[in-house]
């Protein structure tokens with residue numbers, strides 16, 4: 001059964017191969033937020049960006065004022081971003097000339113008389129930037145060495161502080177500071193470099209937000225693991241999984257240093273975080289939120305994702321969302337689709353989920369007709385294959401299945417032996433392997449079971465097919481490489 005290409009009828013299902021369908025980011029059927037059509041001054045924007053990234057070492061002095069970032073239309077084609085270097089105390093200096101930006105055809109000169117204390121973003125222990133001044137009438141928002149003025153959007157760059165130049169490629173950080181006060185939402189994607197759907201979700205969300213109508217701030221990082229992305233790999237160049245090293249250690253391993261830099265310079269600014277992922281190792285996930293439902297703030301956050309299903313998952317140590325939650329940044333993982341693919345239905349579901357969250361958080365005016373909330377899967381299981389061979393599925397992603405139902409089979413191409421995979425419980429297939437060669441024990445189906453909240457124990461355990469129950473039904477969290485991966 002060609003799972004890859006034949007999905008599906010359920011509207012919440014995914015996996016439509018859309019590589020032939022070019023994404024149309026601005027073709028939103030219900031654009032609540034007007035795109036920044038008026039701000040087309042590409043040349044002046046480019047000049048402005050150049051002026052911001054100009055560093056004049058002779059002017060270095062402690063406590064230099066962050067330069068206001070240029071107001072740019074994020075949907076415009078942009079040059080490769082360059083980070084603003086930071087010193088140990090992050091008091092980098094900048095060209096102190098006033099930055100002139102062109103906003104909707106009007107020349108405006110950025111303020112240069114704002115006084116503030118040096119912004120600290122290089123602390124090992126993440127803290128939001130602190131400014132104290134009586135002279136500014138708005139909350140100064142400084143990130144990555146630049147101030148983003150209210151009602152503007154800009155494109156900054158983050159580069160991990162690693163010594164080898166080739167590993168220090170800057171990755172864009174898109175920032176929108178709304179004209180009105182509100183919370184700060186962060187969207188991170190491609191912490192695993194081969195997970196592409198989230199990259200496009202961040203792009204579409206960010207490029208369709210009008211700063212003048214936004215309450216709060218949105219920080220979008222489309223590609224956190226740029227090194228992995230360039231190689232089509234989940235991992236960092238040293239084969240480490242970046243999503244096991246947060247919040248990181250600036251004196252630790254390469255992965256730990258990269259994690260620390262990202263956590264401190266970007267994530268520490270967030271009130272809320274949605275970390276975007278896909279299935280891994282040939283598995284695909286129905287669009288879903290993974291969240292630690294024992295955390296009340298997280299549980300409330302999950303109510304904002306409209307019809308997207310929620311799967312209870314406390315998370316592993318070192319995961320970005322775990323580390324963020326540990327410091328009070330309310331965080332969830334959004335899983336959409338499959339790695340190494342760009343899947344239009346998954347992307348649309350993700351964009352809708354983020355916009356609905358923003359509305360729920362009061363970040364912009366009503367947009368949605370809310371559907372009936374999907375159930376929370378407080379219990380979920382990975383059903384593993386008992387034999388090796390070629391996996392053929394009968395069931396589809398999103399299917400509701402019943403105990404005893406045949407979900408698929410594994411055929412040994414050498415002996416021609418076929419082994420059925422049978423659902424041990426009633427539930428919904430929230431993730432599954434695509435048809436492929438599997439080894440015995442491969443986690444093939446992720447089944448969410450409707451359960452009450454008081455049963456949230458031992459989530460994402462694995463269970464054997466019923467025919468093998470009683471032999472080795474080890475449901476404890478096995479710390480294998482694969483278990484680590486499937487828990488994302």
Ligand SMILES: [Zn+2]
Pocket residue numbers: 191192195276277278280488
């Ligand atoms: Zn991932």
